[in-house]
Amino acid sequence: MPTSVCVIGCGTVAPVHIKAIKALDSAVLYGVCDIKEERVADFGKRYDAKEYRSFENVIADKNIDSVHICTPHYLHASMAAEALEAGKHVVLEKPVCIKKEEIDIIEKALDNTDKKLCIMFQNRxxxxxxxxxxxxxxxxxxxxxxxxxxxxxxxxxxxxxxxxxxxxxxxxxxxxxxxxxxxxxxxxxxxxxxxxxxxxxxxxxxxxxxxxxxxxxxxxxxxxxxxxxxxxxxxxxxxxxxxxxxxxxxxxxxxxxxxxxxxxxxxxxxxxxxxxxxxxxxxYWGSGHARVIRSFYDSIKNNTDDYISFxxxxxxxxxxxxxxxxxxxxxxxxxx
Ligand SMILES: NC(=O)c1ccc[n+]([C@@H]2O[C@H](COP(=O)([O-])OP(=O)(O)OC[C@H]3O[C@@H](n4cnc5c(N)ncnc54)[C@H](O)[C@@H]3O)[C@@H](O)[C@H]2O)c1
Structure with a gap:
């Protein structure tokens, strides 16, 4: 079964993630989420995905295996930790976080789950x-x-x-x-x-x-x-x-x-x-998003560590x- 994915944050970078997901057999775009009504409605139609208006509803949904966090920086660490705690795999856009204490919050969430967290350092x-x-x-x-x-x-x-x-x-x-x-x-x-x-x-x-x-x-x-x-x-x-x-x-x-x-x-x-x-x-962003996302879903499928982990x-x-x-x-x- 392909991994079922929801992209959180329907802004500038999200379409790059969505195109990469749609090109894979190992993952399928299930949903999109934004707090801005017009953005989520547009993305839902454009990419044929279920629309979510709150992150909490996404992580509570058992049909979703993985989330891509494409939101403003201050939300990165808390959203990554909450999604991991809810049993989701996570692709987290850079930066990992904005405060050093948040590194420990993510680490703690990873200690309590077998789910994977991938960081978007695509230029590597x-x-x-x-x-x-x-x-x-x-x-x-x-x-x-x-x-x-x-x-x-x-x-x-x-x-x-x-x-x-x-x-x-x-x-x-x-x-x-x-x-x-x-x-x-x-x-x-x-x-x-x-x-x-x-x-x-x-x-x-x-x-x-x-x-x-x-x-x-x-x-x-x-x-x-x-x-x-x-x-x-x-x-x-x-x-x-x-x-x-x-x-x-x-x-x-x-x-x-x-x-x-x-x-x-x-x-x-x-x-x-x-x-x-x-x-x-x-x-100028580099062209690596697709490679990072592909290697992440391959590593979930094959249970390997061959991706840019936390x-x-x-x-x-x-x-x-x-x-x-x-x-x-x-x-x-x-x-x-
Ligand atoms: N890897 C790269 O090269 C690269 C390139 C561009 C952007 N990014 C990163 O991607 C992230 C998003 O950047 P962007 O330019 O797309 O920003 P953006 O402002 O265009 O989009 C962010 C979206 O998140 C939504 N959002 C805000 N709070 C939310 C919440 N609580 N729940 C759901 N959605 C919420 C906003 O409404 C907005 O639509 C940033 O971390 C940015 O640094 C990475």
Whole structure:
């Protein structure tokens, strides 16, 4: 039997999830849920799904096996924990949560269930990123990791922030550029570098009269085994450019830029991989939603751990909380 799914939150990202679910044999779209009447009615008709006007009704419904949480950030942890406690599998959009205490709430809910929780860090599945991991695992000739540089230049303006009242507010979004847009870049730095400590700053250079949170951030990060990283992210650039992630090893540089992977050995620079596959969202989000969702429902069907689990994303969630703590306290925060 395919897993029966309900998507919670009928906003911008939800259609990306729905298209991915509809392409699978291992899952079927059963319902859609939103507190906004017009949105749920539109999605119900458009995607031929049962309409739910409250999350509580979704998790009480025995016909639903799994929920996708595509709601504003402040609802992520509580909805994930409640759905797990009600016996549902969960796909949770990034960020995992907005406060570090919420990590423990999710962990507790997982301890009391055999259901699975998948975190939408889809950029980990981009072809170039997968190839980067492979090279690090198999090619000892590159030498030790020395440093990582991560850069994100994106554009978010007044119109974007005014489109939904939860955006740009500490209480509901939990931050700005870092928690919403650069969260994937920060996750990739952690994925490759295993961040131990962070010294960060946040500022609002252009949007200060519009949002409470930051539009720009930077950081110096201490990684494992003596390596370090630098990070810069802004929503003030005129365009949305692909992220840049450069990993410097003793003998080789691996550079992810323009959605391609470069390998640089001395004077020789070669493109060794390109991201490919169907684009199911805006291209600067990456095209990995479908891959993450497919691997999740395959892993439910085959009872494997071959998906981006909470366990694999937990450290990155801690880093995100530490990033804001460091910026607010003006001191280095060590990640436990
Ligand atoms: N992985 C990615 O690359 C990616 C891309 C875009 C968005 N996202 C994430 O997806 C989430 C949603 O983003 P969005 O841009 O679609 O937001 P959005 O504001 O467009 O949509 C959120 C929807 O949730 C609904 N909602 C609010 N409270 C609810 C409740 N209690 N019960 C049911 N529905 C409720 C709202 O009415 C709205 O329709 C965010 O966490 C965002 O960061 C992730």
């Amino acid at each position: 599945t981009n072809n170039s990123i997968v190839q980067m991991k492979n090279i690090i695992k198999t090619d000892s000739g590159i030498g030790k990791l020395i440093g990582i540089s991560g850069i994100m230049n994106w554009h978010r303006d007044e119109k974007y922030y005014k489109s939904e009242p939860w955006r740009g507010r500490w209480e509901t979004e939990g931050g700005g550029t870092v928690i919403n847009q650069a969260v994937h870049l920060l996750d990739l730095i952690d994925y490759f570098g295993n961040v131990k400590a962070v010294r960060s700053t946040i500022s609002s250079k252009v949007l200060k009269d519009i949002i409470e949170t930051e539009d720009t951030a930077d950081a110096y990060l201490t990684l494992s085994k003596g390596a370090t990283a630098t990070f810069y992210a802004t929503n003030t650039f005129p365009q949305n450019r692909p992220i840049q992630l450069e990993l410097c090893f003793e003998n080789t540089v691996l550079r992810y830029a323009d959605n391609m992977l470069w390998r640089i050995d001395g004077d020789s620079a070669k493109i060794i991989a390109k991201d490919s596959g169907e684009i199911t969202g805006k291209d 366990e694999k994303a937990k450290h990155s969630a801690r880093l995100l909380c530490a990033f804001y703590e460091s910026a607010k306290m003006h001191k280095e925060i060590v990640i436990l």
